[in-house]
Amino acid sequence: MAKKTRTRGLAATPSATAAEGGDATFPWSTTNLTAPTAVAVALFALLVRVLVSLAPYSGQGTPPMYGDYEAQRHWMEITLHTPTAEWYRNTTANDLSYWGLDYPPLTAYQSLAHALLINVSLPQSVALSSSRGFESHESKLMMRWTVLSSDLLVFFPAAIYFVWVYFQRQVGVHGEERSAPWLLAMILLNPCLILIDHGHFQYNCISLGLTLGAIAAVLSRNDFAASILFSLAINHKQMSLYFAPAFFSHLLGKCLKRENPIFEVMKLGFAVIGTFAVVWWPYLHSIESAMEVLHRLAPFERGVFEDYVANFWCSTSLVIKWKKIFTIHSMKLLSLITTVFAFLPSFFQQLRAPSDEGFLFSLLNNSFSFYLFSYQVHEKSILLPLLPASLLALQEPTLCGWLMYCGLLSMYPLICRDRLLLQYGAVIGIFLTIFYSPQGKHVKGANRFSTQQKALMALGLICSVALHLVYLAFEPPKRYPFLFEALIVLFCFSQFVGFTFYTNAKQWLPLDHSSSMRIKKDL
Amino acid sequence: MAEAVWIWTVAACVKALLIPAYRSTDFEVHRHWLALTSSVPLRSWYSDTSAPSCSLDYPPLFAYFQRALALPATALGLRPDGLLRLSSSSPASATLPVLLYLRLSVIATDLVLLLAAAHLTRRRIPLSRRRLILVLLLWSPALLIVDHIHFQYNGYLLGILLLSLSLLEEGKDLAGGLAFAVLICSKHLFLVAAPLYFVYLLRHYCRGGLWKASRRLLTMGAVVGAVFAASFGPFLYYGQMQQVFSRLFPFGRGLCHAYWAPNFWVFYIVLDKVLSFMLAKLGFHIPAPKASFTGGLVGNSSQFAVLPQVTPLITFLLVLLAMSPCLIKAFQKPQPKHLIRWVAYAFTCGFMFGWHVHEKASLHFTIPLAIISMNSLDDARHYFLLSIVSCYSMFPLLFESQEYPIKVLLLAIYAILMWIGFSSYFGVGAATGGSKTDDSSGSDRKQEFLGKNGLLYLLGLMGVELWGQLLHPYIFGSRFPFVPLMLISMYCAVGMMYSWAWQLRQIVKCT
Structure with a gap:
């Protein structure tokens, strides 16, 4: 439509072309990332977050345990009022059975920082013990604003840095027109991340933002900074370990190609160990206290998966009752072996031929193998694979869009529980409209599919929309109270497995030698 | 058109996210009108006093619009949820279905604005200009604040205004005049532009020979008159016109609103305050005005201490x-x-x-x-x-x-x-030769x-x-x-x- 009128305008009046030369470089009609465009995209993403944060949070008004919001608030209370050594220990002030701290120390420091801020204006909301289950309009606002500011301070700069580096290094460039603002919007408007952080209430933006910063640092050849940033990410949420094999193999692969591999490896190892030492300093005086923390971080007794996760164990448990067949110990071993086997191909690919594009694919493959096979996976863990998927939006627009959609669907029961349905619909709407922006990349990508593939995608779309509606409208049969959840899980699992095969193949197929060659040139 | 729809959709998603946001008493006022028009006979729409703070003070066409809005609500069975209950309640206490229904109705009626914007930009204007116009119109923050947070129906009213302007610009004077008549009968605040419309249509539409001019004048008069008859006719029939006008033009309200609109009278009031303060310092006896401007009440009739009264x-x-x-x-x-x-x-x-x-x-x-x-x-x-x-x-x-x-x-x-x-x-556009200037500057x-x-x-x-x-x-x-x-x-x-x-x-x- 837009194209047609443009030519008509040209033919009609020659004078109009002069005025048309000044085509407004709106974020959706330009391919360059200038400062005003980046600010416009970022502010819009921030606006969407602020709007989602009007919604109720998880566990609002549901005593006695409430939800993740109360967990975060409780950690603020604990870190503010008890000495550092007791944060992970069961004491009279710190009852670990009530939302005990189970994230690494950086999360605890972040809670303390936020607690200090909130304590200035609303001390009763973080008072020791008496504030349990504290809920008020003001405290909700304050808590929401701590997430918003964390997002703005960590995830946003990381995303802008990544997009800048991505175009600076011309990662996977094929000469066609590619829109940098569009890529930035795809990363920042990740609907799952927005809903979980600003609706459900968590601080994934910090760990994912640190990871994203590390990825950008890797792409800009700053491996030392990347190691530090990624270590920080692990120290904020241990789930960031999903990316560890990718970082490890890529960085090791690059080190091995250098002149002095041992020195290079030692340099990075020093960065990692140094960062860990600084973060863990209060717990390093004795092995006991360190083990105390470690024990809190690995809650194996919680089972192989929680609720309904679209991963291998949960999907197949409809047929094979894994939890009954195996003990916790053998289950741990089994999941470890399967996970390692799942990420080995992409691990070796990066070790052998580290490349920028391959690194992004390997991040996706690694996180997916952990999501699908590892022990103790939440439905929210889908956020981890979705991060590299959004980074690959320009190479694989359809994959990115479809994966986002499936990721959202896999969290649909959780969203319904949290009463975020309105926000869910609106955020999908925003993501899709931006995805199909008038001059986005998808236009070229869409034509590549054959009729069969299109039919298959349409079928998937119809199925998923039907699942959405059925879940809302119908009561499940009495004999199978979780029938619809199981169907959603099965659908998403089938998609995820398909994607894993596809992206693994993509990583191995030598599509882009140039990027690997460029790395060699840099070294 | 495709881009207009795209821009509107992005805005609509943002508007949907605004549903749980703060809403003013106007929300309750509009809900009450919905209840009023659907449960009270037409003859007493303007004389009903069941909720004095929410009495109907828009022209009849808007009241009909509210009546029409209530129809799908009854079909959906929203009556028990209090959407169509007459008594007034606080806007914050609205139940979720009521909130959703009213907020979504504002979003849906914004389609008129989209229509008008698309109509405005369908002519042969350069792409960049068209895109800019669409963005400026459809993403106006003031409109978002007033309609989708504060709660009013300005989007569709302004859509009618834009439609009228677009039609007049194309030379379709009769349709433009009709649209403007509809607009006035929906919200009489737009009456301000009526003299201009009158002069313009008189001179632009009613021209040609004497015979042609008078024929056109009659046509225009008939069209506008028909709109007015359709909206005010029933009330004229029931003998309610006096009541309608007293509701539409409540001059007892005072010169300024509680929060002063940023206009000329702000300076007038401030000058009055400064003068009275200075004269009092100089020893003159200045009687304090009975009603103060900062009291915040809507109903007070204003008084000036020094400067002449404004009527x-x-x-x-x-x-x-x-x-x-x-x-x-x-x-x-x-x-x-x-x-x-x-x-x-x-x-x-x-x-x-x-x-x-x-x-x-x-x-x-x-x-x-x-x-x-x-x-x-x-x-x-x-x-x-x-x-x-x-x-x-x-x-x-x-x-x-x-x-x-x-x-x-x-x-x-x-x-x-x-x-x-x-x-x-x-x-x-300013640079000769059309070379792109660097964005970094x-x-x-x-x-x-x-x-x-x-x-x-x-x-x-x-x-x-x-x-x-x-x-x-x-x-x-x-x-x-x-x-x-x-x-x-x-x-x-x-x-x-x-x-x-x-x-x-x-x-x-x-x-």
């Missing part, structure tokens, strides 16, 4: 006087290409000098001015300032801290998009685009906001809560005065 008649004459240049111009040379400028100016006059003006009325001229903001660099500059001032003057509508980041972000995004749009539109061009005074004025705006948000509470605590509001009114009034004078100059000089 509705005076404001009426002042508006007409201020409007006269564009009336004369329209009489002399009724050209469609100047129409939007004239209409916007007429609304500006009504806003600047009218009786009991709300700050929301500034939408009536900022939205149409968006269409012609790309005529010249001066127009763009003026629109840039005016839209920011107009939106900022609505900030006090949302006083809760929850909505604070939302209103700031809405305005900031709009300002950046305007800045991107205008600077690239004119930046390249943005700060230099900002100086160029805004000018020193404009930049200073905007910085001052930030200063006023900073004072109200941080310094005033810090220094005075909760004392003098009206001072920040007064500052905003006065500061925005300066901008509005400038806008009015600029438009006047433009009309005298160029049309």
Whole structure:
């Protein structure tokens, strides 16, 4: 439509072309990332977050345990009022059975920082013990604003840095027109991340933002900074370990190609160990206290998966009752072996031929193998694979869009529980409209599919929309109270497995030698 | 069209996210009207007193619109949820289905705005200009604040206004006149532009020979009359006209609203205060006025201590006087290409000098001015300032801290998009040979685009906001809560005065 009128305008009046030369470089009609465009995209993403944060949070008004919001608030209370050594220990002030701290120390420091801020204006909301289950309009606002500011301070700069580096290094460039603002919007408007952080209430933006910063640092050849940033990410949420094999193999692969591999490896190892030492300093005086923390971080007794996760164990448990067949110990071993086997191909690919594009694919493959096979996976863990998927939006627009959609669907029961349905619909709407922006990349990508593939995608779309509606409208049969959840899980699992095969193949197929060659040139 | 729909959809998603946000008493007022029109017989729509604070004070066509809105609600079975209950309740206590229904109805009726925007841009205008117009119209932050947070139905009313302007610009005078008649019968605040419409249509449509002119005059009269008959007829039949008019024009309300709209009268009041203060210092006996302006009540009839009293008649004459240049111009040379400028100016006059003006009325001229903001660099500059001032003057509508980041972000995004749009539109248009200027020199061009005074004025705006948000509470605590509001009114009034004078100059000089 837009194209047609443009030519008509040209033919009609020659004078109009002069005025048309000044085509407004709106974020959706330009391919360059200038400062005003980046600010416009970022502010819009921030606006969407602020709007989602009007919604109720998880566990609002549901005593006695409430939800993740109360967990975060409780950690603020604990870190503010008890000495550092007791944060992970069961004491009279710190009852670990009530939302005990189970994230690494950086999360605890972040809670303390936020607690200090909130304590200035609303001390009763973080008072020791008496504030349990504290809920008020003001405290909700304050808590929401701590997430918003964390997002703005960590995830946003990381995303802008990544997009800048991505175009600076011309990662996977094929000469066609590619829109940098569009890529930035795809990363920042990740609907799952927005809903979980600003609706459900968590601080994934910090760990994912640190990871994203590390990825950008890797792409800009700053491996030392990347190691530090990624270590920080692990120290904020241990789930960031999903990316560890990718970082490890890529960085090791690059080190091995250098002149002095041992020195290079030692340099990075020093960065990692140094960062860990600084973060863990209060717990390093004795092995006991360190083990105390470690024990809190690995809650194996919680089972192989929680609720309904679209991963291998949960999907197949409809047929094979894994939890009954195996003990916790053998289950741990089994999941470890399967996970390692799942990420080995992409691990070796990066070790052998580290490349920028391959690194992004390997991040996706690694996180997916952990999501699908590892022990103790939440439905929210889908956020981890979705991060590299959004980074690959320009190479694989359809994959990115479809994966986002499936990721959202896999969290649909959780969203319904949290009463975020309105926000869910609106955020999908925003993501899709931006995805199909008038001059986005998808236009070229869409034509590549054959009729069969299109039919298959349409079928998937119809199925998923039907699942959405059925879940809302119908009561499940009495004999199978979780029938619809199981169907959603099965659908998403089938998609995820398909994607894993596809992206693994993509990583191995030598599509882009140039990027690997460029790395060699840099070294 | 595709891009218009895209831009509208993005806005609609944002509007959907605004559903749980703060809503003013206007929400309850509109809910009550829905209940009133669907459960009370038509003859007593305007005399019903079941909820005195929410009595119907819009013209009948809007009441019919509310009646129509209630139809799907009854079909959906929303009656038990209190949507159609007559008693008034607080807007915060609305149940979720009621909230969803009313908010979604505003979003849905915004389709009229989309239609009008698409109609405006369907003609052969360059792509970049079309895109800019669509963005300016469909993403107006002031409209979002008033309609989708504060709660009103301005989107579809302004859509009708734009449709009328678009039709008139194309030379379809009869349809344009019809649309305007519909508009007046939906919201009588638009009556301000009626003299201009009258003069323009008289001179532009009713011309030719005596026979042709009088035939056209009759046709136009019949069409407009039919609209009025359809809307007011039933009430005339029931003998309710007096009651209707007393509701539509409540002159007992006072010169200014509780929060002063940023117009000419702000200066008048402040001058009065300053004079009375100084004269009292000099030893004169100044009787204190009975009603104070800062009391915050809507109903009080204002009094001045020193300056002469202002009556509705005076404001009426002042508006007409201020409007006269564009009336004369329209009489002399009724050209469609100047129409939007004239209409916007007429609304500006009504806003600047009218009786009991709300700050929301500034939408009536900022939205149409968006269409012609790309005529010249001066127009763009003026629109840039005016839209920011107009939106900022609505900030006090949302006083809760929850909505604070939302209103700031809405305005900031709009300002950046305007800045991107205008600077690239004119930046390249001015350069001979069409070579793209480097975008990195943005700060230099900002100086160029805004000018020193404009930049200073905007910085001052930030200063006023900073004072109200941080310094005033810090220094005075909760004392003098009206001072920040007064500052905003006065500061925005300066901008509005400038806008009015600029438009006047433009009309005298160029049309």
